[in-house]
Amino acid sequence: MASSKATVALATAAAVGGACAFVAPSAKTVSATPALRGQVRSTQASGLSPNAAAAVALSSAAVLVSQARKAGSKTSALKAFEQELGVQPPVGYWDPAGLARDGDVEAFQRRRSVELKHGRIAMLATMGYITPEIAGKFPGYLSPSAGLKFADVPNGLAAISKVPAGGWTQILLYMGWCEVSRGPGSDIASGRPGDFGWYVLSSADPEQKKKKLSAELANGRLAMMAIIGMFYQDGLTGSAWGDWSNFTDSPLRAFEQELGVQPPVGYWDPAGLARDGDVEAFQRRRSVELKHGRIAMLATMGYITPEIAGKFPGYLSPSAGLKFADVPNGLAAISKVPAGGWTQILLYMGWCEVSRGPGSDIASGRPGDFGWYVLSSADPEQKKKKLSAELANGRLAMMACSTRMVSLAPPGATGPTTPTPH
Template identity: 50%
Template sequence: MHVGAEPPSFALGRTAATPVKAEAARQHMQRCVRLLVSKRALARSGVATNTIRSAAASSSSSTGLAICGLGAAVGAAIAAPKKERAALRAFENELGVQAPVGFWDPAGFTSDGDAKEFYRRRVVEIKHGRVSMLACTGYIVQEFVRFPGFLSPSSDIKFADIPNGLKAVTVVPAVGWFQYTVFCGLCDLWIADQRPTNPPGKLQTRLFGDDALNYDYGFLGIPAYLGGKPVEDPELKKKKLNAELANGRLAMMAIIGMFFQDGLTGSAWGDWANYTESPLRAFETELGVQPPAGFWDPLGFTKGGDAASFRRRRYVELKHGRVAMLACMGYIVPEYYRWPGDLSPSLGIKFTDVPTGFAAFSKVPLSGWAQMVAFAGSVELFQYVDDPKRAPGDFENAGLLGIPNGFMKAPEGQKEKKLAAEIANGRLAMMAIIGMFFQNGLTGQAWGDWSLYTDSPLRALTPAQEIIAGTGGPLPDNFWDPAGITNGKTEKEIAMLRAMELKHGRVAMLAVLHWFHVAAGYHLLGDYAIGEKMSDDPLVSLTQLPMGGMWQVIFTIMCLEWLTTYICKPPEDRPWDVLGWKGIIDEDYPSEIWNGWKRVQCQELNNSRLAMVAITGLVAQDVVTGDYVAGVGKLCGGAAVCNQPIDYSPWQNLPPIDDFVANAPSWANGPALYGVN
């Protein structure tokens, strides 16, 4: 089919067609074919040219529809990715795209790439930001400056009578608010109009007379008739517009915060002491509110302000704290003192036979536990019964330190202090007894001796891990693998991991030494190689090194690697022993030599780990701050205190030592001091 030829009538699905419909079909086919043969469409769609040509050369009616369908598909293939890319990147070069967030649209308002909607939202954003900046300024300025005179002479209201913040809404007369509304309406409709042809935020007046009577606004919104001029420098203008957007965004957040704190506290600056109705403050005067945490309720149990629930929780807290304090004492005292006599005469069990901690459960007879439960129940049900009319934990028949019916009372004026101390100690005891239970359960000992925790997964070494056991981490007898890298590894893999660790550590130790001597200014070989003094900054001096010197360093490293890998292979069970010390030192020989060698190996390992951290920190510090520890070769590290000259003059005026001895008091002339009779 040739371009411009009229398609057969049956291609449109009818046996006959009117001239008008045939002409419409012919024009439709022309558009389809033009789209197909477009070079731009071919380039973007990736459809082969010969495929299109063969399709266009077909004269069948079905091919005509196929070509139109193919054209539509190609057009869709072109348009869809383009629209998607536009939606993602259409506004990345607009104002307001600033560090650190860049183009920030978490709600996806611009995901459709609609430029008109973006323009509208940017206009609204700028307007709200400007209003918020004025509102924040209004909050702040009135704290320091007020207009003199009357706000409303007829109502006898002065400017000084208007409170700051939301309270002003009820004091300003209705006619004043009407004036504000009219003024804002005039500004929005005529005085400061946003024309669609201007960039967002560029305002003009919209008065009668078109350009003859209308004017623009210059820098800081100064009208043109008052000399206001826009910023001419494009870069400076962009910077200031970006600053306006950023300040407007900050002001929108700030004014909402001011409204929030003003509404809650009744003060424009949100004095927390004024927010007496806060549910979080309902219990701030209760016992237990102590520094440094103050009123501490991170889970929000008291946020409802329910006094009954608070009292119940305080009573439970006090009870648990008191029990925990007794439990801690029960763990500690038996370590030093036991009751004399028998715990159970019938079973022949003495108090000294009962171990401390969990082991006592299996030692104390069942009748003994029944007595304890009965005693605790009697105290709970009959002795210390909670009285809702009294403070939580305050029992009528309990005296000082909880002595039943005790005649001793807390000293006058110290009761609140002692009750606060009881709550604090109870909280500490609850944490302490849980810790004791934990370590007792793991180690089998009340005081948690780590050496007894042989079943710990951190202590149990696999046969493969035993190959490096006792070689340091950080003490000689430790095995240190907090990341669990050696878990599930074979002996060979673990040995290679240790070899790699030591290799990196040895390189790091050399690197740290190199860094310090270069930073101190000692780089004679480098200076000789390039014919001039190199920089003391190690990273800068690295860039000054000639390419030939760089290749020499790399070649030397490769030779050492080849030598220790293929020629002088280290022992398979100690691949880190590149010098072959294993064949020289008898590790089983009981002497101080081997013990010292083991200590030296541990020192090497620890120094290696320290050096790896150190060289990483030195490089990062130099890259980020430019500080390369330049004073490392100077006295006191280059500190100014050591650059001060030492004044020896006070010592020069001292009398000779002989005069001092001759004039010394009699008690100082004994034989013990001077060896004289």
């Protein structure tokens, strides 16, 4: 018996000692020791043999070691780059995509090198947009053989088609030379991303050097955002700071005076569904939007009204013995409505669709007009105001109804979910 106890003690000590040997001492490691002891006690009390108890202790130690290693590696991965350049207030270290969560230093330096290159190109491109507008262009010829003057090259994206093939060749050759002049990836291999041996922001003072290189990163990030904005504005209006009124060819202008274009958003089409300017497709989407909005308004009122005004008296289905009061509010009602009720609902929906001919509202150029008027008016301005209100209320109801259906839990609840008092 004494020998068996000694074996258990030795195994437990070995497990704990092994865990401490391979994991740096920490609060987690210290608190794990009583857990191991408790595990041994519980296995002994459960009737396991001492050898089995020792095996359990060893396996528990292995699990704890593995967990501690994982926790340590995650912490190290997060902290590995917190002192790098580019970690600046107020954001600090920001990696929303989790690209550096694996703690791979080489991969981080490669991304930093790419970021610096993109930032430098973006700074040059941004100045390339601004400088000709402020300081003017060079005199003389860009390509004497082609008779192309600097003044003939437009600013921005339009210049792409004017630069001769020889110019593009020089640009690409220079870019390639910058990449391979000191060996491909030499800046990453040396642990100094972006260092190609050509210094402008350097300094003998380490603090000043760090400050300047941090400024380069920050300015490069700003320039990348700026140049994308300039490209977009240039592509729309023909100028990096062109006014929207200059964009006369926009297919979006076809819909700027339509119903539903309301302040403060104005014409809003984030998915670009109407960028092709197809009027029929726009009217079909508007018709669908109106139908959904109307159904959502009815559904929203269907949720609210029984809670406030109560339900109809009597029977919904006398043959099935189903009273109105027996039908729960919300999604739970789906299982209570008899088949005849669903048939009536579907037939009415179909009648609304085809009573004046399928797609008649779109064909007439009046989406949502099925000949049944509630919001109409003889005054065109009042009519426009009322129809705009219908669209706005329908959009609000679609959001409200979707939220209401999601929040109605558990299924079968008859009203807003409320906490149960304890």
